[in-house]
Amino acid sequence: MHVLVVHNRYASAQPSGENKVVDQEAELLRAAGHRVEVFERRSDDIGAMSLPAKAALPLLVPWNPAVRKELAARLRADRPDVVHVHNVFPLLSPAVLAACADAGVPAVATLHNYTQVCPPGTLQRDGRPCTECVGATPLPAVRHGCYRGSRAATVPLAVSLSVNRRRWWSGVERFLCISAAQRDVLVRAGMPPGRLAVKHNFVPEPGVRREGPGEHLLYLGRLAEAKGVRLLMAAWDELAAAGGVGVPLVIAGTGPLEQEVTAWAAGRDDVRYGGLYDARECRSAVARSVAVVAPSTWMEAFGLVVVEAMAAGVPTVAAGHGAFVELVGDGETGLLHRPGDSASLASCLRRITADPARNQEMGRAGRLRYEKGFSPEVGLERLLDEYRAAIAGRSGGGEVPPPVGEQGTGPRRDTPPRAGWGQ
Known part of the structure; x- marks a missing residue:
């Protein structure tokens, strides 16, 4: 093709x-x-x-x-x-x-x-x-x-x-x-x-998977408000005030909140800011994680880092809305926290680190889910199917929708996020 x-x-x-x-x-x-x-x-x-x-x-x-x-x-x-x-x-x-x-x-x-x-x-x-x-x-x-x-x-x-x-x-x-x-x-x-x-x-095969319980919790992504970076800092401060969770938090990435994150992490033993990682460093950091944290306050359309964690046999703590609800099996491949709630996020971080045996079960379950739904072989098959459908003209799209003003106005601004997240 x-x-x-x-x-x-x-x-x-x-x-x-x-x-x-x-x-x-x-x-x-x-x-x-x-x-x-x-x-x-x-x-x-x-x-x-x-x-x-x-x-x-x-x-x-x-x-x-x-x-x-x-x-x-x-x-x-x-x-x-x-x-x-x-x-x-x-x-x-x-x-x-x-x-x-x-x-x-x-x-x-x-x-x-x-x-x-x-x-x-x-x-x-x-x-x-x-x-x-x-x-x-x-x-x-x-x-x-x-x-x-x-x-x-x-x-x-x-x-x-x-x-x-x-x-x-x-x-x-x-x-x-x-x-x-x-x-x-x-x-x-x-x-x-x-x-x-x-x-x-x-997600391609990472070439490295987690061995043992992991060394740190990991945030890997853009340092921006919508990604939940400030929410994560607030939740971590709550945990630190209560004695911590026994492993450090590693933050990797860059973005508009970089200076704020750098200042927050400075001089702390429980936080390490690593800057922008290259591809090899990202794979290594994920594979050495107790869990990957994805606390986005906006409704992510996907969540690549969640699937990268699955591929490495690592569970995820993610916000319970948007695509995360379908990517993360709450209690099975990770934990979902209430979106925008620092106390709920702190609770999930505490739970994901408190039981190493259960944590590793979640990691293995995530790896199986990756193999069945997010591997290169599955991705190629689905992509080619869509190309063939487009070429054959089998869209079934029907009529073009009417202009704005002749259709409903869609959900209201106060439409609640999807339920189903853990505490």
Whole structure:
């Protein structure tokens, strides 16, 4: 099969699970004998742009005509079987879909977040779940400056969502949701359910698994509010005040809260901040963990670090909402805490470290779950199935949904998160 991958790479200065997924899928396909090429832009290149080009960039976020022309010419010249679209912000734009239509090549799109229904893609505002724009116009996002705390920065995303809604829904043969939780939100927003398939991300064999009880608890990811970093610090302080849990907390990653984390960890024996780890260091750190901690306050669409822990035979403590509810078997492969509740998180961290035998049972159960649902073999089979469905035109998507204003407004902002988490 001949596949063209379309992706706007996120900045290399901060870890990107999405970049990792794109690269791993391309490598998986090539290893299986398929021809994979890439049409990409890099956010790293923005820094080298001239001032006029930078000033014009927001105007191209909703629609970049030069990208449409360039991609259409390439598709006509090389005729791939399918185009696989990932991120198009900020340098590609949904014009890539018009290029696919121009050349008559079917498009598949992986939805890594919620940008189809929420301008910043997080379904969160002011540290709380928010679905005010889901199924409605994105004006609330502009009013609140939901992207980077800026109304001006949010406008291009809101405009793109509004003017390109129909193009996405009619121009993509198969949408690949990375969790059932994500698909549920998108269906409620009015996206065509027949085109929304659930295809979990896979994780390569790590090459190393946990031996023994583990040495530390591990947070591995972006140091940002939405990832629950402040929540984790508060829970750890509660545990430390009560005598600790007998193992240190290791935090690895970088992001906007790096200085705050560095200052918090300084001079402590029970916390170690390791900075940004490379791939080998990440695999080693996970395999030496008592548990991996994923306390996100936003409803994660997937949770790559959870599956990486499973692959290494390590349990997870995660927030009980979003995709984590389907990834983590509460009491079986890990523990779920009440989202945003530091006391609940502290309790789960205490429980996961208190019983080494039960902890190792959870790790073994997680490894079996990985082999059955998240291994490269499973990932390849499901990916190729979706490509074949798109090529054959078997989407079953039905009619394009009516414009906003002729459909329901979707869930309210105060829609409660899913229940089912542990104490």
